[in-house]
Amino acid sequence: MKKCFLIISVLGLIFMSCKKETTLSGSYIIPDPANPSLPIYSESGYNSFGAMFDDNSMTKSQYQYNSGFVYITTDTMSVFKLNFVLYPYGTVAIDFKLKDMFPSNYAELLVLDGKTYNFKEPNSSFALYRDGTPVDYQLIDGEIEFHKVQPFRIDEIVSGTVLSGYFSMKFIVDNQPHSIYDGRFDVSVQDHNFYDLREK
Numbered sequence: 001m002k003k004c005f006l007i008i009s010v011l012g013l014i015f016m017s018c019k020k021e022t023t024l025s026g027s028y029i030i031p032d033p034a035n036p037s038l039p040i041y042s043e044s045g046y047n048s049f050g051a052m053f054d055d056n057s058m059t060k061s062q063y064q065y066n067s068g069f070v071y072i073t074t075d076t077m078s079v080f081k082l083n084f085v086l087y088p089y090g091t092v093a094i095d096f097k098l099k100d101m102f103p104s105n106y107a108e109l110l111v112l113d114g115k116t117y118n119f120k121e122p123n124s125s126f127a128l129y130r131d132g133t134p135v136d137y138q139l140i141d142g143e144i145e146f147h148k149v150q151p152f153r154i155d156e157i158v159s160g161t162v163l164s165g166y167f168s169m170k171f172i173v174d175n176q177p178h179s180i181y182d183g184r185f186d187v188s189v190q191d192h193n194f195y196d197l198r199e200k
Contacts, residue, residue: 029059037087038182043148043164045188049082051167052182058084058092068185069193070109070163072102080144080163082185086130094180095127096144096167104196106189109161113149118142119169126169135173142169142180152188160190 028046032038037057039048049068050059060067060083067083080096098117103109117124119142126142128135144167152160167183 035182039184039186041164041166041184042186043150043162044186045152045160045162046186047188049183049185049187050084051180051184053086053092053180054178056087058086061085068187068189069195070103070106070189071195071197072104073197074102076100076102078102082187090131091129093129093132094167095129097125097127099123099125102198106161106191106194107151107158109163109189110149110151112146112163114146116143116145119144128171137171137173137178140170140172140177142171143167152190160188163187163189 028044029048030040030042030046032040035052035057037059038050038052039046039059042048047068048060050057052058068081070078070080072078076099078098078101080098082094082096084092084094086092096117098112100123101112103111119125119139124144126144128137145165146163147165148162149164150162151158152162164186165184167185168179168181170177170179172178
């Protein structure tokens, strides 16, 4: 009798693990062996991202909903936003602003595949926030690279777009130089974190 119960329990677990899902919730953090305080670079839609801010690491909070998302503000600009926890204290948010890029859904983000935006060029910029307050900075240099942009599939069902790549920037605040470097992101953009805020 105990053997039958065990077999039924095992089969039930296998059935549950095979249940189809069409969305990816939460994040999967795999530490980078070269710098365990940051997630490894990946291209699987793990919803993980991180970077070094001067000598401190900052990563996605596992407790914050929609830490990475895309929103369209006007017919001339898209914003790719990442919200970080800066260790050992505080929060940082970065709005990557891409001009002349205004998709109507996550599938149209595929045009970003392989593109690099230099923040010294007029087609892109970024806004920086510390603990929710905008940071007034003077740009030295910086860029964001969408190294790989691909459809997000679960059981062969396309339900989003994965944005994977790198970013870095150097800037001056109050006459002090700062650097954000070793930035990497792997974000799955789906219906729940794609926002079109344009007036209809």
